[in-house]
Amino acid sequence: MAAHTPSGTSYVRAQAVAPLPPPLVESGAIGWLRTALFSGPLNIVLTILSGALIVLIVPPLLNFLIFDATWSGADREACLARPDRPVVGACWAFIRERLGYFIYGFYPIAERWRVDAFFVLLTIGIIWLLAPTARRRTLGAIYFFVVMPVLACVLLLGWPAIGLPEVSTTQWGGMLVTVVVSGVGIVFSLPIGIVLALGRRSRMPLVKLFSVIFIEFVRGVPLVTVLFMASVMLPLFVPEQWSPDKLLRALVGVALFASAYMAEVVRAGLQAIPRGQYEGAMAVGLSYWRMMGLIILPQALRVTIPNIVNSYIALFKDTTLVFIVGIFDFLRTIEAARVDPKWATPVTSTTGYAFAAIVYFICCYLMSRYARDMEARLTTTHRR
Amino acid sequence: MSRAGADEKPAISPLHDPRWRSAVYQVLLCAVIVFLVYSAVDNAAQNLQRARIASGFDFWHRTAGFDISQTLIDYSTVSTYGRAFWVGLLNTLLVAGLGIIIATIIGFIVGIARLSKNALVSRLAGGYVEVIRNLPLLLQLLFWYNAVLKALPELSDSLVLPGGAFLNNRGLFLPQPVAGAGFSVVPLMFVIGLAGALLFRVWAKRRQERTGLQAPILLATFLLVIGLPLAAFLLSGVPIEFGYPEKGRFNIRGGIEILPEFMALLFGLSIYTAAFIAEVVRAGILAVSHGQTEAAYSLGLRPGQTLRRVVIPQAMRVIVPPLTNQYLNLTKNSSLAVAIGYPDLVQIFAGTVLNQTGQAVEVIAITMAVYLTISLVTSLLMNWYNARIALVER
Numbered sequence: 001m002a003a004h005t006p007s008g009t010s011y012v013r014a015q016a017v018a019p020l021p022p023p024l025v026e027s028g029a030i031g032w033l034r035t036a037l038f039s040g041p042l043n044i045v046l047t048i049l050s051g052a053l054i055v056l057i058v059p060p061l062l063n064f065l066i067f068d069a070t071w072s073g074a075d076r077e078a079c080l081a082r083p084d085r086p087v088v089g090a091c092w093a094f095i096r097e098r099l100g101y102f103i104y105g106f107y108p109i110a111e112r113w114r115v116d117a118f119f120v121l122l123t124i125g126i127i128w129l130l131a132p133t134a135r136r137r138t139l140g141a142i143y144f145f146v147v148m149p150v151l152a153c154v155l156l157l158g159w160p161a162i163g164l165p166e167v168s169t170t171q172w173g174g175m176l177v178t179v180v181v182s183g184v185g186i187v188f189s190l191p192i193g194i195v196l197a198l199g200r201r202s203r204m205p206l207v208k209l210f211s212v213i214f215i216e217f218v219r220g221v222p223l224v225t226v227l228f229m230a231s232v233m234l235p236l237f238v239p240e241q242w243s244p245d246k247l248l249r250a251l252v253g254v255a256l257f258a259s260a261y262m263a264e265v266v267r268a269g270l271q272a273i274p275r276g277q278y279e280g281a282m283a284v285g286l287s288y289w290r291m292m293g294l295i296i297l298p299q300a301l302r303v304t305i306p307n308i309v310n311s312y313i314a315l316f317k318d319t320t321l322v323f324i325v326g327i328f329d330f331l332r333t334i335e336a337a338r339v340d341p342k343w344a345t346p347v348t349s350t351t352g353y354a355f356a357a358i359v360y361f362i363c364c365y366l367m368s369r370y371a372r373d374m375e376a377r378l379t380t381t382h383r384r
Numbered sequence: 385m386s387r388a389g390a391d392e393k394p395a396i397s398p399l400h401d402p403r404w405r406s407a408v409y410q411v412l413l414c415a416v417i418v419f420l421v422y423s424a425v426d427n428a429a430q431n432l433q434r435a436r437i438a439s440g441f442d443f444w445h446r447t448a449g450f451d452i453s454q455t456l457i458d459y460s461t462v463s464t465y466g467r468a469f470w471v472g473l474l475n476t477l478l479v480a481g482l483g484i485i486i487a488t489i490i491g492f493i494v495g496i497a498r499l500s501k502n503a504l505v506s507r508l509a510g511g512y513v514e515v516i517r518n519l520p521l522l523l524q525l526l527f528w529y530n531a532v533l534k535a536l537p538e539l540s541d542s543l544v545l546p547g548g549a550f551l552n553n554r555g556l557f558l559p560q561p562v563a564g565a566g567f568s569v570v571p572l573m574f575v576i577g578l579a580g581a582l583l584f585r586v587w588a589k590r591r592q593e594r595t596g597l598q599a600p601i602l603l604a605t606f607l608l609v610i611g612l613p614l615a616a617f618l619l620s621g622v623p624i625e626f627g628y629p630e631k632g633r634f635n636i637r638g639g640i641e642i643l644p645e646f647m648a649l650l651f652g653l654s655i656y657t658a659a660f661i662a663e664v665v666r667a668g669i670l671a672v673s674h675g676q677t678e679a680a681y682s683l684g685l686r687p688g689q690t691l692r693r694v695v696i697p698q699a700m701r702v703i704v705p706p707l708t709n710q711y712l713n714l715t716k717n718s719s720l721a722v723a724i725g726y727p728d729l730v731q732i733f734a735g736t737v738l739n740q741t742g743q744a745v746e747v748i749a750i751t752m753a754v755y756l757t758i759s760l761v762t763s764l765l766m767n768w769y770n771a772r773i774a775l776v777e778r
Contacts, residue, residue, distance in 0.1 A: 036503035043502050050504045206410040210417065220759035221752045222716035228734050229752070232744040236431045237424035317520040324723055331523060338530075346535070353527045357519050364518035 064089040065354060072096070079345040090351040094343045101337060102355075105173015105328050111165065114155045115176050121148050121155075122183060130370065132377065149187055156180070169247040173328035175359075177247070181254055181319040181329065186312055188255040193262025198292065200267055211263070218260035223321050227253045231325040250322045258315050265311050269304035270296065303378060309371040313364050331356055428745060437742045444469075450736055452727045454643055465737050472732035473754060479649050479728065480715040486654035487714060488707075491661025498666050509662065516659035522720055524656055529648035529724040536644075539636070548628045549639075556642040557629035564623035570613045577612035581605040645726035649718065657714045664710060668703035669695070701773050708766045712759055719755075729754060 025031040037047045068089030070079045079091035095102075104112050125148045128140035156176075158166035172180070199211030218226065230253030235243045244252070273296055281291035301308070323332045337343070338352040398404040432439060444466040451461055456474045459467055497509035516524075534553050537543060542552040550557040581604065588599035617623070629639025672695050680690040721728035722735055729751060738747045 032503075036501065039501070046500070046502050046505050050502075050508045053508065054504075204406045204410050207413060210413065217752075217756065220756040222719040222730070222755055224719040224722060224730055225734060225748065225752050225755065228730070228738075229748045232738065233428075233748055236428040236744060239427055240431060240434070313518075320520040320522040321720070323522060324720075331520070331526070335526065349535070350527075350531045353523065353531055356523050357527075360520055360523060361515065361518045365514070368518065 063087075064350075076343050076345050076348075079343070079347060081346075088345070088347055090354055091343070091345060091347050092351065094337075094348055094351060095355050097343075098333075098337045098340075101174060102330060102333050103175045105176060105333060106171040107167060107173070107176065108171065111158075111167060114158075114164065114167075118152050118155050118176075119179070121151055122179065132374075145187055145191065152180075152183075169245055172247065174333045175330045177322070177328060178316075178319050178330040180247075181251060181322055181327075182312070182316045184251045185254045185258040185315045185319070189258035189262040189315070190308070192255070192259035193266050194297065196259060196263035197266035197270060200263065201270060215260045215263050218257055219264070223253075223257050223318055224324055226257045227321060227325045229253065230256075246325070247327060250325055250327050254315075254319065254322070257318075258311070261311050261314070262308070265304055265307045266300065268307065269300035272303055273300050306371040306375040306378070309367055309374070313367045313371075316363060316367070317360070330359070432745075435742070439743065439746070441746060443737075443741045443743055443746070448737070448740070450740070452732060454646060454727055465741070468732050468737060469729075469750070472727060472729040475726070475732075476715075476718055476721075476728040476730075479646065479653065479721070479726070480718045483650055483653040483657065483714050483718065484711050486650070487657040487661055487710075490654060490658035491710075492665055494658060495662035495665025496669070498662060499669060513659045513662050516656055517663075521652060521656045521717055522723055525648055525652040525720055525724055528651045529644065533644040533648050539631070539634070542631060542636075548626070550629055550631060550636060553644065554636075555644045556647060557636045558640045558642065559626040559628045560638065560640045562625045562627055564625050566620045566623040569620055570617050570623075573616040574609070574613040577608040577610075580612075581608040584608065643726065645721070645724050648724055649721050649726045649728075652720075653714055653717060656717070657710055660710050660713070661707060664703055664706045665699075667706075668699040671702040672698045704769060704773070705766060708762060712762055715758055716755060 024034060026035055038044050066089070068087050070088065070091050070093050073079060073091075073093035074097075078093050079088055081088050100109075100112075104115055107115055125140070125144040128134050129137065129144050134140060154162075154164070156167065156172070157169075158164040160166060196211050196215055199207045200215065202208050202211070227250060230249045231246065234249050234252060238244070277295055277299065278291065281295040286294065319329060320331045322329050323335070328336070334352040334356050338349045445464050447462055448465045448468045449461055450468075452459055452468065452471055454475055455471050456478060457467075457471060459471050494509045494512055497505050498513065500506045500509070536551060536553040539552050539554060542550040542557075545551055548559050584599070584604050585601055588601050588604075592598055627638050629636050629641075676694055676698065677690055680694040681687075685693065718728055719730040722731040725731065734747060734751045738744060741747065
C-alpha cells in the first residue's frame with residue numbers, strides 16, 4: 001500500500017512534457033498545396049507528371065494561337081515563315097477574310113441581312129424558351145415551334161411577292177446551314193419524339209410496336225447511314241416531280257434521327273412521373289390527351305430539360321455529318337477554304353480547325369453549362 | 385334503369401368504348417403505314433425502272449473492279465462485290481475492336497484521375513473531358529488526319545523510329561514478326577495454360593467453399609496464360625524473325641503498313657469515346673457510397689482488397705450498361721471513316737459499291753442491317769449480363 005503515498009508516485013511526471021509541434025498547416029495556400037498536391041510520394045510524382053504535361057501543352061498552344069499568330073494580312077504571304085520571323089502561329093488574317101463565307105456560305109451578299117434577321121429571330125425564341133425567368137412560356141413555345149419556322153422559311157428562301165428575291169438552298173452555307181440543320185432537328189424532334197415516346201408507352205399493341213420498331217431501328221444504325229438513306233433513297237420513294245432538294249433530304253434524315261433519340265429522353269421523363277399523377281388525372285375525368293397535355297407532359301418535360309439540352313448538344317455536333325452527303329455546313333466551308341491556294345500555308349489547316357474548334361466548343365460548352373445549371377436548379381426544388 | 389344490369393357491363397355506344405376506339409385507331413394507323421409503304425415501294429419501282437437500275441441481289445457475285453487500300457483478307461480488283469463487303473466489314477470491326485480497347489484504357493485512367501485528391505491531376509482530367517466532349521468527332525478526325533498525319537514528312541525524309549519503323553505522311557511502317565520454326569509450341573502452350581487456368585479456378589472455388597481458404601487465382605492465371613507461353617517461347621530459342629520495312633526511292637517495301645487513315649480514325653475514335661467513358665466510370669465509382677468503403681475497412685480489409693472485392697464489383701453494376709452504350713456508339717461512329725477515306729463498311733459498300741451499281745435500296749439495306757445486327761446482339765448480351773449481376777432482392 002506504500003506505493004499510494006505521494007512520495008511513491010514515481011509514475012507521475014514531475015515536469016510538464018515539451019509541447020508537440022503544431023499540426024501542419026491545412027488551410028491557406030500552403031496548406032492547400034500540401035493536402036492537394038504533395039501529400040505523399042505517389043502524389044508528388046503525379047503532381048510533377050501532370051505539371052510537365054501542362055507545360056508541354058499550354059505554352060505551345062498559347063504561342064500558336066496568340067503570341068506567334070498573324071492577325072492581319074491580304075493573302076498567304078502574311079502567314080509564311082520569313083527569315084525575320086522563323087516561327088509562325090495561327091493565320092487569323094485568313095479567318096478574318098473568309099469570315100463572311102464561314103457564316104453565310106454563298107448567300108448573295110446583298111441579301112445577307114436576311115440571315116442576320118433569322119439569327120435574331122432564333123435568339124429571341126431560344127431566350128424566351130430557356131431563360132429561367134421568362135414569362136408566358138406557352139406563347140414562347142408557339143413562337144418557337146410555329147411562328148419562327150414559318151418566318152425563317154420566308155426570310156431565307158425568299159418570297160418574290162413581298163420583295164424578297166428567291167435564294168436557292170444550294171447557295172446556303174456555313175454557320176447558316178449548321179444552324180438551320182440543328183434548328184430543324186430541334187424543332188421537329190421534340191414533337192415527333194413526344195409522340196413516339198407516348199406511342200412506346202401506349203396500351204395499344206400496334207402503336208407500341210411501330211414506335212418501338214422505329215426508335216430501335218434508328219438508334220441501332222449510324223447517322224451516316226441514315227443520311228445516306230435520306231440522300232439516295234428518299235428521291236426514289238417519292239414521285240419524280242416531288243424530288244426533294246439536297247438540303248431538304250438531309251434535314252429529313254436529321255429530323256428522323258433526332259426524333260428517335262428524343263423519344264428515349266422523353267420516355268425517361270415520363271417514367272419518372274409517379275403513377276399517382278396518372279391515376280389522379282384519370283380520376284378527375286380527363287381524357288388521354290388532356291391528361292398528357294395538362295398533367296403529365298408539363299412535369300415530365302420539366303425534369304428532362306437538362307437531358308433534352310444534352311441531346312441537343314449531341315445533335316449540334318452531329319450536324320457536322322451532313323458534310324458527308326455534300327452539304328456546305330460550317331465545317332465543310334472551313335474544309336473548302338483551307339485548301340484555297342490564295343491562303344495555302346503550312347499553318348492554314350491548323351488555323352481553320354482551331355477556329356472551328358473554338359466556335360463549336362463555345363456553343364456546346366454554353367449549352368452544357370445551361371443544362372448543368374438547370375439540373376442544379378431542379379434538384380434543389382425537388383430536395384426541398 | 386333497373387338494378388338487374390349492375391353485374392353486366394353497361395351498354396356504351398361503340399363511339400365511347402375505349403376498346404373500340406383503340407381498335408379503330410390501330411386499324412387507321414396500320415392503313416396509313418401500309419399506304420405509305422405501298423406508295424414508297426410503288427414509286428421506287430417506277431423510278432428504278434425509269435433509271436434502268438436492276439434490282440435484287442445479283443450484284444453480290446459480280447466483279448467489283450476497284451481496289452481497296454487496306455484488306456485483311458485476300459482481295460483484288462477481280463474479286464466480287466460480296467468479297468468487298470466482307471473486307472469493309474472486317475475493317476470496321478478491326479478499327480472498332482482496337483478503338484474499344486484503347487478507349488476503355490484511357491477512359492478508366494481519366495475517369496479515376498478525375499476523382500483523384502490531387503488537384504492538378506483531377507483538373508487536367510476534367511479539362512480533357514470538357515474539351516473533347518464539346519468538339520464534334522468529325523472535326524477531331526479531320527484534325528488528326530489533315531493537320532497531324534498528313535503534315536508528317538514526305539517519304540524521303542521519313543522519321544526513323546527505334547526498332548526499324550518508319551513514320552511519314554503515307555503511314556506507319558512497322559517490322560513484321562514472322563513465326564520461325566518451332567513457334568507452333570507457343571500457341572499450344574497458350575491453350576494448355578488457358579485450360580489449366582480454368583481448371584485451377586474451379587478447383588480454387590470448390591476449395592474455398594469447403595474450407596474458406598483462398599488461392600491466388602489472379603497470380604496463377606497470369607502465370608499459366610502469359611508465363612507458360614512466354615517460357616516456351618524463350619526456351620525454344622526465340623523462334624521469331626522480323627521482316628523489316630525497307631525504304632526505297634518511291635515506296636517502302638516489306639513490314640506492316642498502317643495507313644494514316646486508320647491511325648487518324650483510331651486516335652479520333654478512342655480519344656473521343658474515352659472522354660465519355662471517363663464520365664461513365666466517374667459516375668459509377670461515385671455511385672458506391674462511402675459507407676461501403678468504411679464498412680470494408682472496419683471488417684479489416686486492406687485498401688486493395690476493398691477496391692477489388694467491395695467497390696469495383698458494385699461500381700461495375702452501374703458502369704457496364706452505359707459502357708456498352710459507348711462501345712456501340714464507337715462502332716457506329718466508325719462509319720465517319722468515310723470522311724477521311726478509311727475503307728470501312730460504309731465507305732466501301734454505301735460509297736463505292738453504291739455508286740458503281742446504283743442499287744441504293746439493297747446496298748443501304750444491307751449496310752443498315754449489319755449495324756442493326758451488331759446493336760441487337762450487343763443489347764442481348766447486355767441484358768444477359770445485367771440479369772446475371774443484378775441485385776438480388778427479396
